[in-house]
Amino acid sequence: MPLTATRRVTLGLILAAAVCLLFGDFEISTHDPWQALGRLFMGLVQPDFSRVDFLGEALLRTVAFAFVGVGLGSAAGMLLALLFRHAWVRTFCAFIRAIHELFWALIFLQSFGLHPITGVLAIAIPYAGTFAKVYAEILDECDPQPERSLPQRAGRLSALVYTRISQAWPHLVSYTAYRLECGLRSSAVIGFVGMPTLGFHLAGAFAQGHYSTVGALLLLFYALIASLRLWARPRLLPLYLAASPFLLGTGLPIMWSNVSRFFTEDIVPAPLRNGEGLAGLWPWFGDLLLGQALPGIWNTLLLTQIALVLTGILAMTLFPLISHHFTGRHLTGRVRGAMGHGVLVVMRSTPEYLLAFILLQLWGPSMLPAVVALALHNGGIIGHLVGRRSNEIHLRQDAPGGINRYAYEVAPRVYGPFLALLFYRWEIIMRETAILGILGIATLGFYVDSAIQELRFDRAMVLILITALLNIAVDILARRLRAHLRLSHTARSEP
Amino acid sequence: MTVLALKDAVATYGEVRVLGPLSLTLAPGERVALVGRSGAGKSTLLSVMYDRWRDQGAALMPQDLGLVSTLSVFHNVYMGRLDRHPWWRNLLTLVRPRRRDVAEIDALLGRLGLDDKRWTPCGELSGGQRQRVAAARVIHQGGGMLLADEPVSALDGPLSEVVLTALTDAYPTAVLAMHDVELALRYCTRVIGIQDGAIAIDQPSQRLAATDLLPLY
Numbered sequence: 001m002p003l004t005a006t007r008r009v010t011l012g013l014i015l016a017a018a019v020c021l022l023f024g025d026f027e028i029s030t031h032d033p034w035q036a037l038g039r040l041f042m043g044l045v046q047p048d049f050s051r052v053d054f055l056g057e058a059l060l061r062t063v064a065f066a067f068v069g070v071g072l073g074s075a076a077g078m079l080l081a082l083l084f085r086h087a088w089v090r091t092f093c094a095f096i097r098a099i100h101e102l103f104w105a106l107i108f109l110q111s112f113g114l115h116p117i118t119g120v121l122a123i124a125i126p127y128a129g130t131f132a133k134v135y136a137e138i139l140d141e142c143d144p145q146p147e148r149s150l151p152q153r154a155g156r157l158s159a160l161v162y163t164r165i166s167q168a169w170p171h172l173v174s175y176t177a178y179r180l181e182c183g184l185r186s187s188a189v190i191g192f193v194g195m196p197t198l199g200f201h202l203a204g205a206f207a208q209g210h211y212s213t214v215g216a217l218l219l220l221f222y223a224l225i226a227s228l229r230l231w232a233r234p235r236l237l238p239l240y241l242a243a244s245p246f247l248l249g250t251g252l253p254i255m256w257s258n259v260s261r262f263f264t265e266d267i268v269p270a271p272l273r274n275g276e277g278l279a280g281l282w283p284w285f286g287d288l289l290l291g292q293a294l295p296g297i298w299n300t301l302l303l304t305q306i307a308l309v310l311t312g313i314l315a316m317t318l319f320p321l322i323s324h325h326f327t328g329r330h331l332t333g334r335v336r337g338a339m340g341h342g343v344l345v346v347m348r349s350t351p352e353y354l355l356a357f358i359l360l361q362l363w364g365p366s367m368l369p370a371v372v373a374l375a376l377h378n379g380g381i382i383g384h385l386v387g388r389r390s391n392e393i394h395l396r397q398d399a400p401g402g403i404n405r406y407a408y409e410v411a412p413r414v415y416g417p418f419l420a421l422l423f424y425r426w427e428i429i430m431r432e433t434a435i436l437g438i439l440g441i442a443t444l445g446f447y448v449d450s451a452i453q454e455l456r457f458d459r460a461m462v463l464i465l466i467t468a469l470l471n472i473a474v475d476i477l478a479r480r481l482r483a484h485l486r487l488s489h490t491a492r493s494e495p
Numbered sequence: 496m497t498v499l500a501l502k503d504a505v506a507t508y509g510e511v512r513v514l515g516p517l518s519l520t521l522a523p524g525e526r527v528a529l530v531g532r533s534g535a536g537k538s539t540l541l542s543v544m545y546d547r548w549r550d551q552g553a554a555l556m557p558q559d560l561g562l563v564s565t566l567s568v569f570h571n572v573y574m575g576r577l578d579r580h581p582w583w584r585n586l587l588t589l590v591r592p593r594r595r596d597v598a599e600i601d602a603l604l605g606r607l608g609l610d611d612k613r614w615t616p617c618g619e620l621s622g623g624q625r626q627r628v629a630a631a632r633v634i635h636q637g638g639g640m641l642l643a644d645e646p647v648s649a650l651d652g653p654l655s656e657v658v659l660t661a662l663t664d665a666y667p668t669a670v671l672a673m674h675d676v677e678l679a680l681r682y683c684t685r686v687i688g689i690q691d692g693a694i695a696i697d698q699p700s701q702r703l704a705a706t707d708l709l710p711l712y
Binding site: 143145146148149150151152153154155157158159161162163166167169170 | 549550552554555557559560561562563564565570574575576577578579581582585586636638
């Protein structure tokens with residue numbers, strides 16, 4: 001059997017993951033993991049909705065931070081998209097989106113403190129980078145003819161709004177709506193570092209062992225995301241955007257001396273700050289590289305590779321849940337399909353960080369919670385998209401059923417799009433892997449977090465820069481692989 | 496407006512020359528019909544003219560119309576005058592059109608039989624309706640001359656006459672690519688026949704009959 005390029009790449013990825021498994025640490029260290037899991041399950045079955053003010057604040061703040069962050073990000077992203085033909089703008093955007101929102105939150109926590117602006121900027125900055133890229137792609141795909149037929153001296157702004165933005169409007173809206181859903185997840189997660197959103201309340205409830213409150217928070221969060229289309233109506237958006245800035249809470253006042261000290265002193269590498277000059281910089285940097293960056297990079301790559309392959313396996317296993325070629329089209333099939341959708345919605349609505357946090361409470365610190373969390377979340381997303389893609393396939397009437405149908409008719413047809421999607425998620429999985437270090441798994445985020453704990457912000461900044469470069473490198477590698485395998489699939493096809 | 500001239504104009508797609516070298520002059524008040532087989536170079540010639548004369552106020556009605564299908568008929572027509580209003584008024588018009596603009600454009604739409612479609616997005620119109628919207632836009636735009644590529648190809652008998660009358664009323668000077676030879680002779684003062692990217696016939700209309708143009712096809 002000939003080894004096609006697709007097979008070679010697939011086998012290569014699996015082999016690399018298998019090697020990584022040998023080096024990883026996948027121990028369950030808690031005393032009784034199943035009992036903890038059972039308690040969480042009981043919390044989900046018997047949620048306690050009685051603490052209305054507690055739950056209400058968690059949801060209100062989560063929504064408010066998401067709206068303000070995504071709103072600012074999309075406005076800035078649109079401006080950047082209009083300048084996207086300049087290489088420096090593209091590079092700048094690639095850089096700011098390569099840094100995870102939690103890292104941005106950690107940076108701003110050290111300067112602005114627990115002021116709401118920390119959370120808002122943490123979401124708005126990386127989102128602006130992503131919005132710029134995707135908006136620019138959408139605007140580029142517009143039909144150029146209307147712009148050409150305009151009167152010669154129509155102003156640039158008028159021309160832009162009437163032709164390109166008007167044509168692209170439905171796509172811009174649907175992408176922005178999708179990012180609003182992502183924004184809700186990001187907003188929930190920045191609570192884990194101290195913002196007053198869902199993560200903050202969830203961590204508190206966990207620490208106190210209030211599993212029924214944890215259950216209530218999770219269920220409300222799923223309900224919030226599942227009902228997004230019902231309450232986030234286009235006509236109501238201006239109202240939400242206007243009200244959100246006033247619902248962020250007050251936090252703590254900004255100490256401006258801290259802000260200026262952070263940016264002018266704290267993040268300057270120690271040898272330069274102490275006047276040792278370049279001579280002192282190299283040993284400092286070498287020490288940082290060997291002692292922290294390299295182990296961090298190694299663990300990040302290891303975990304990413306395993307999570308990537310597990311994500312793929314999960315996605316290819318789960319997509320039949322929502323594919324009518326397997327559920328059937330009659331009433332029972334529709335019911336089964338709806339249940340499959342439910343499973344995938346819950347999987348993809350749970351942020352990796354939140355899932356990893358919960359699993360870590362249950363299983364104790366190792367790579368296992370991180371890998372499972374990454375695979376569940378991303379597998380849910382890719383499974384959903386591959387399933388939807390499979391529904392566009394028309395099978396001949398006498399096509400085989402069951403496992404034969406999967407292996408011969410459907411899987412071969414969706415495998416190309418599946419790989420394209422997996423490669424798109426690669427960078428995202430890597431970004432998340434790095435960030436999960438904050439939970440205590442020794443990826444790059446762990447070293448960043450430790451450096452911040454020790455008030456060595458200069459080291460933290462260098463490590464964050466290294467993480468960003470690593471993400472950009474993986475993105476380039478994934479793009480090369482897609483080109484090599486001739487896979488084309490636009491980023492916008494994400495749910 | 497002075498006499499417009501093209502001198503030794505050429506157009507190439509990659510290595511292949513599809514038009515010219517070709518020279519012609521156009522006097523104010525002249526209405527030229529470009530006729531010829533499809534692929535002869537009519538659209539390319541119009542495109543060359545537009546690039547050359549755009550600064551002098553030429554308005555273009557391209558073959559694929561250049562409508563924005565997400566915008567309403569009103570807004571597509573309004574786009575013809577984006578250059579006459581300040582940017583903030585254009586933005587405001589997207590949200591809340593001014594009554595005066597609506598009345599003015601309504602009159603035009605009424606003439607072209609589109610008055611009930613004012614707020615329909617162009618994407619929901621039929622081919623013939625879309626073509627009339629594009630005609631309304633260039634009429635609303637106004638200017639020294641019209642360059643139109645098959646302006647009535649999707650319209651049937653009476654409607655195509657209504658549209659051609661409206662277009663030629665608004666633009667005494669025009670170059671129209673046409674495939675209907677009868678209409679070309681009736682509405683234009685001069686006929687230019689294009690064959691293999693060069694001018695094969697160039698005569699005043701009254702000296703030509705439809706049969707004279709048959710060799711071009």
